[in-house]
């Protein structure tokens with residue numbers, strides 16, 4: 001679908017609200033030239049910066065800045081685009097935006113520039129999503145992986161699989177024209193092996209998308225345990241600064257404290273919580289309630305135990321209340337107070353938040369539990385929506401294999417292959433619903 005000459009012209013402040021050296025107002029649509037003529041007195045030569053006054057509707061100068069004009073289709077959105085770079089103050093920006101609106105633009109919705117780029121085939125859906133992911137990236141590795149998707153890395157893998165699927169369907173549907181010998185024909189073309197190969201390529205893509213999704217979303221890691229076990233000390237050690245108050249008084253932490261660190265590029269959202277125990281103090285009770293609320297949302301919990309006291313009834317109580325499928329690593333803290341060095345295992349380890357001994361082992365254990373191989377190179381950003389579509393595609397391919405090997409029903413196999421193709425097509429936007437587009441672009445920032 002191409003947005004025509006009768007489309008609205010949209011305008012928005014593309015830089016964040018507040019004060020800054022430079023602020024940018026962006027305009028896209030058929031009136032971009034008219035806006036340029038009105039605001040600047042002329043249309044700048046395409047792709048050449050022009051230093052000029054910006055004028056409001058009454059002809060009064062509002063600011064002096066740089067104007068850039070991109071003639072469609074050679075622009076971000078595929079339409080005529082005008083960018084006005086003024087001084088980055090909120091009042092100036094509002095005045096420049098108003099000058100554009102007065103000349104016929106309407107205010108852009110969040111993500112509308114990128115939505116137009118998608119509708120004008122400048123980007124596919126995965127690339128459009130990567131734009132938002134690049135802006136929201138929580139680590140350098142996440143940013144690099146978003147860039148890889150934006151350059152089309154993810155889309156290329158998906159498109160290659162789509163081509164392979166199309167080829168398979170051609171064979172199967174051609175064979176169905178010869179009902180008496182269709183199975184032999186399919187055997188002869190090695191369809192079984194082709195299906196197997198497709199399925200293993202899909203597995204590889206799923207694994208890489210899962211890693212990319214981890215990089216994008218990060219992991220919610222809640223530090224929990226009884227009072228005084230050393231939870232806040234562990235948080236401080238992991239973030240390498242005194243973020244949380246540590247004292248020898250049990251019940252020091254009352255509130256939830258959140259910090260973010262990177263584990264070899266993987267964003268860890270760390271949450272320090274109040275020590276879990278029975279308490280009559282209403283402030284502490286509220287802290288404990290909040291601690292449990294965080295535990296409910298966690299991807300993984302570090303259950304901190306004071307190893308000088310050992311695991312006891314307090315920890316047993318906590319374990320009983322933990323959500324059933326929640327992954328837990330038991331951290332026996334205060335290793336520096338023990339005479340012997342006990343042996344770690346796959347889901348528990350000994351360390352000292354005070355001296356730092358054992359922290360690198362904890363980092364390695366975390367990577368193992370999160371199935372993160374710690375090498376973000378070559379990954380591309382992926383969203384849950386993509387993982388879900390890949391999973392459903394995998395399911396359809398699995399069914400197709402069943403129909404070939406077990407049920408020997410080529411027509412059902414063809415149908416599953418068609419469904420697999422449609423499902424995979426959802427990722428890059430070859431098959432999309434308006435609802436899905438609305439959902440994706442509404443989460444963008446305004447001006448992008």
Ligand SMILES: Nc1nc2c(ncn2[C@@H]2O[C@H](COP(=O)(O)OP(=O)(O)OP(=O)(O)O)[C@@H](O)[C@H]2O)c(=O)[nH]1
Pocket residue numbers: 226227228229230231232233234245246247248249250251252253254273274275276333334335336337351352353354355
């Ligand atoms: N020897 C030793 N002491 C530690 C270690 N970690 C923490 N502590 C001490 O244990 C006490 C409690 O530490 P915190 O980090 O405040 O413990 P917490 O689990 O956050 O406690 P609450 O906030 O009260 O739930 C402090 O006196 C710390 O100095 C450790 O590895 N070794």
Ligand SMILES: [Mg+2]
Pocket residue numbers: 231232233244245246252253273274275
């Ligand atoms: Mg604490």
